[in-house]
Amino acid sequence: MLNDGIVQPHPPITRALKNLASRLATLLNVTMVDWIPYLHDEAWAIISSLYFTDGGAEDAATMAESGEAWRPLTKWIIKENPCVKRLKMPELWYWLEEREAYRSEYAKVWNDTATAVDQHTGELNGTVDVILCPVGPGVAPRHDTAKYWSYTSQWNLLDYPAVSFPVDKVDKRLDKKEQRSEFLGPLDQENWRLWDPEVFDGLPISLQMVGRRFDDEKLLAVLEYISDRIGLPIALFP
Template structure:
């Protein structure tokens, strides 16, 4: 909705390599978009050198929705590879717990649609565009309601307080980057993508991230027997995984996250991760 800047927009290139993503960022920022778009910040793209040291946080799950077995396995395999790395970068790996994930979701899902999607619905209905099931799902989510101006101000304040708290939490962990799931599943079945806080969390706090492939679903990625869900959403998501045969050879991706305005450092760290993956 035009004028709704509660959650900022960002260009997310889909490329075949880290080099291509870096080139995209370089070209776009060299164009000086801040001269034409007042929402842009006049910060040049300055590639960061290969780090000499890295302290990497690893989050297996956010404590609210457990990723499917292929995702968990991929994280643990990558973590083991990083710990075994004997290259020229001194790396320390530490566990990381997500900061208030469900609360963060309650904030951003509302700020996506401060009018509960009324403007979007009008636009779709004006051209007889059918409503996508998942679009209706988020616009009618339990956290989404039409806000008054005063309520929107309050929600924006809540967002800003959370961002400050999150920054303090992040720095308390003393990490350079974080490896975490990009999604709880590898390839979601139609009309089942009801949980995306593994990425929206970083949209809310405005941290850069790179999603990268690490594996594919394997025959050994069996469901966990007698899994005990910790929330209704956890139960819904976990029950979607009937076994590896339903997701045969689908790609498994993870996510590398850095602190706000440290995009180039994320790219530099990603180059080290790629080196480790290829070793």
């Protein structure tokens, strides 16, 4: 999954993802298919509505006891997030029902996404073992700028296990900031403004693999299998 349909990751993330996918396909003969993200914008609406179901009142009260000022990102997620509200019981039930419906829909998408080619019919069949995707829209962000969480909160909502791992490092010679005239939306444009190859040069690039519910051990076994055979991080190799 190169992107979630909402925010395009910064150049080093995409480069590392494509590079690793290519190595898996050529060195290990792993069948790769494009994962089409299913309504990831709706996932954020659901999970951010369930983060602080009291409207953040208890958190605000605890922070008030300290006498310290609110940190920018704390203020952003609680006070400036339009989805954070004190929910009445019917409203809470509504969002919990939305969560369970979305989980069912995503499970169907996973079941319907085929991977292998049938030798007789030439059609795709088989099942997806894991999803290889970004772990965030960029590498380690500057302070107070990490406002896009959906590459991880997506799987939190679905209750899917995920594991992040180092793959490469930023190279300002390869990860240049190209001019973009088209964006997936305002969040994509905001994220693109944060990219500066000079600032992030040399920082580690991590990706993540995601499995289905209760497939934690399988997920770690897949990562171990890949690491043993192609070596990670790739940047350590000539």
